[in-house]
Amino acid sequence: MKEIILIKLGEIVLKGLNRKSFEDTLIKSIKRRLSGVGRFDIRYAQSTIRVEPLDDDTDMDEAVECVSRIFGIAAFARACVTDKDIGSIKTAAAEYLRDTLEGVNTFKVEAKRSDKSFAMQSPEICREVGGFLHDTYPHLTVDVHEPDVTVTVEIRDFGAYIRAGLIRGAGGIPVGTGGKACVLISGGIDSPVASYMMAKRGLELTAVHFASPPYTSELAEQKVVQLLERVARYSGRIKMFTVPFTEIQNEIRDKCIEDYFTIIMRRFMMEIAEIIAGQNDCQALITGESLGQVASQTIGAIACTDSACNMPVFRPLIGMDKEEIITVSRKIDTFDISIQPYEDCCTVFTPKHPKTKPALNKVLEEQNKLDCRRLVEDAVKNVRVTMIY
Ligand code: ATP
Ligand code: MG
Numbered sequence: 533m534k535e536i537i538l539i540k541l542g543e544i545v546l547k548g549l550n551r552k553s554f555e556d557t558l559i560k561s562i563k564r565r566l567s568g569v570g571r572f573d574i575r576y577a578q579s580t581i582r583v584e585p586l587d588d589d590t591d592m593d594e595a596v597e598c599v600s601r602i603f604g605i606a607a608f609a610r611a612c613v614t615d616k617d618i619g620s621i622k623t624a625a626a627e628y629l630r631d632t633l634e635g636v637n638t639f640k641v642e643a644k645r646s647d648k649s650f651a652m653q654s655p656e657i658c659r660e661v662g663g664f665l666h667d668t669y670p671h672l673t674v675d676v677h678e679p680d681v682t683v684t685v686e687i688r689d690f691g692a693y694i695r696a697g698l699i700r701g702a703g704g705i706p707v708g709t710g711g712k713a714c715v716l717i718s719g720g721i722d723s724p725v726a727s728y729m730m731a732k733r734g735l736e737l738t739a740v741h742f743a744s745p746p747y748t749s750e751l752a753e754q755k756v757v758q759l760l761e762r763v764a765r766y767s768g769r770i771k772m773f774t775v776p777f778t779e780i781q782n783e784i785r786d787k788c789i790e791d792y793f794t795i796i797m798r799r800f801m802m803e804i805a806e807i808i809a810g811q812n813d814c815q816a817l818i819t820g821e822s823l824g825q826v827a828s829q830t831i832g833a834i835a836c837t838d839s840a841c842n843m844p845v846f847r848p849l850i851g852m853d854k855e856e857i858i859t860v861s862r863k864i865d866t867f868d869i870s871i872q873p874y875e876d877c878c879t880v881f882t883p884k885h886p887k888t889k890p891a892l893n894k895v896l897e898e899q900n901k902l903d904c905r906r907l908v909e910d911a912v913k914n915v916r917v918t919m920i921y
Contacts, residue, residue, distance in 0.1 A: 533628055534613045535592050537599055538693065539581040539701070540606050550709075558604040558706040561768055565602060568921075569595045577689075578646060584613075596699075601766045603732050604709075605701030611686075611693040616650060618657070621685060622664040625694045629683060632696045633669050636680035641665070645687045657685055703732065707768050710734030713846065714809035715818040716801060717741050717772070718876050719755045722820030722849055724763050724866040725857050729848040730818050731767035738812050739770050739920075740805045742777040744877040752874035760920040762866045770920040773808050777801075777877050780907050788898040790883045794828045795890050796899045797881075799840035800908065806841040807912050817841065822849040822857065827886035836890050 541558070559576055566572050566583065570590040575582050583599070585592065592610065599608055614624040626633075633639065643657035652660070665683065666672055686693040715727045717739045731737055741756045753774060764770050780800050784793055805817055821829045828837070838845060849857055861867040 533624065534584075536585070536611055536613055536693070537583040537592075537596060537608055538611050538695065539583065539599065539608045540698065541579055541581070541604065554604070554706055554709050557708050558602070561604075561707055562599070562602055565598055565768060566595060569598055598765075599701075600699070601702050602706075603702050603704035603734070603766065604706035606703065607698040607701050609684075609695040609698050611695035613691045613693055616647070616687060616692050618652060618660055621657075621692050621694065622661055624692075625661055625683060625685065626665055626668045628694055629665075629681075629696055632681055633665065633672060633683075637671065638673050638675035638679045639665065639681050639683060640674055640676045640679040641683045641685065643685045643687070647687045647689055650687045657687070661685055702766065705732075705734035707731050707734060707766075708736045710736075711816075712736040712738060712812070712814045713816040713818050714738045714740055714805055714812065714814040716805050716820075717756055717760065718820070719752055719759065719870065719872075719874055720820065720876065721854075721861050721867065721870040722822065722825075722857055723818075724759045724820075724870065725860045725864070726818050726820040726846075726848050727760075727763045728766055728860065728864050728866075730846055731763070735816075735818075737763070737767045737770045737818075738809065738814050739772040740775060740801075740808050741772060742775050742801055742804075742877050744778040744781050745776075747778065747781070748875050748877050752876065755869060755872055755874050757918060757920065758869050759866050762864060762869065764920050766864065771812065772918045772920050774916045774918065775804055775808070775911050776914050777911065780911060781877060781881055783902050783907060785881050787901045791885055791887050792890065792895055792898045793881050793883045794886050795833055795836050795895055797877075798828055798833075798837045799895070799899060800904075800911075802837055802840040802845070804908055804911050806843050807908070808915065809843060814843075816844045816846055818846045818848070820849055821847045822852055822854070825854070827888045830888045832889040833887070836892050836895050839892060 563574055571586040573584045573586055612624055612628040614620045641658040641662040643654040645654050681696050684695050710733055713735045715737055717723045727737055739760055743753050760770050760772055784796050788796055
């Protein structure tokens with residue numbers, strides 16, 4: 533039996549005049565993301581996107597999983613396609629929905645007829661199909677108000693679609709419709725979650741990771757790649773830049789007062805990320821900071837970090853507790869990778885008494901002991917690029 537996926541659009545139906553470009557972006561990303569699963573015919577009509585596999589051996593479970601992670605989709609369903617005659621519709625419904633119907637007690641049938649030339653009216657279709665399902669599965673009773681399952685029959689131009697209820701989609705808005713931003717990604721729990729949350733708001737992602745070999749290992753960087761691969765299941769491909777950070781950290785350690793290490797390091801990160809972001813058409817930075825989580829995330833510390841760059845900095849986790857962040861990281865399957873114990877460059881030189889209320893003039897005085905311009909230029913010049921899919 534031929535199976536397809538029907539996709540219902542989400543928030544984008546609210547977007548008025550932009551609607552068309554939102555729809556186009558969504559369809560493009562569905563096409564791109566499903567190209568890794570198989571060959572599909574993807575069409576849009578009457579607020580529904582229909583995804584039809586072109587080969588019989590297409591893995592539809594994988595296709596459904598892929599679709600469930602695409603932002604801009606409110607809901608979707610697997611459906612079977614059959615000829616537009618009532619006999620085929622009845623037998624197809626009974627066969628295709630067997631597992632579902634055997635597992636419930638009450639049902640109702642709903643019919644939608646967008647092909648008005650079809651000989652039967654909707655109430656008649658419901659009666660016929662409902663009666664047949666009831667005969668086939670006698671344990672079922674009809675409940676039109678709160679059924680365990682609603683069987684939907686849609687009579688369309690190309691054929692009839694039969695499906696049980698809708699599955700909730702990833703929500704959000706299509707990636708790319710909001711522009712592009714650059715996430716500062718560490719190997720921790722927070723920044724992958726921040727990446728996911730901003731992709732959900734329609735941003736395409738670029739990523740910057742600071743590595744300090746030999747203080748940080750190759751494995752630590754591999755961990756970041758793995759995290760971004762998980763994020764990319766939602767955001768689509770991500771270009772990742774690995775920035776050599778060792779010299780900057782060594783210089784800070786050798787020349788600045790210890791209490792300011794972290795804040796100065798974070799200012800360098802923002803400045804370098806902003807340059808890379810600019811070179812890659814990004815209009816904002818993203819970090820995984822959460823207010824008060826650590827000394828470098830107090831209001832005062834964030835003010836000092838913020839003043840190192842001009843782009844807007846999105847901090848989607850700013851008001852979230854660690855527990856709430858962990859819930860999301862489990863949902864997107866990054867948690868188990870994040871908790872693997874590899875060192876991050878932030879943890880290599882941690883001051884014993886970090887300043888929680890740093891004065892910007894004092895921070896600048898310390899930072900200006902370094903040849904900042906050359907350090908930044910060198911770091912940017914020596915980035916490495918990895919494409920993440
Ligand atoms: P995370 O769990 O994301 O590592 P964190 O709670 O450990 O965050 P910090 O180490 O203070 O917090 O880092 C705050 C933010 O700075 C991170 O969320 C991330 O956006 C950025 N950041 C930290 N380390 C790096 C790094 N090595 N490369 C790129 N960005 C980093
Ligand atoms: Mg960290």
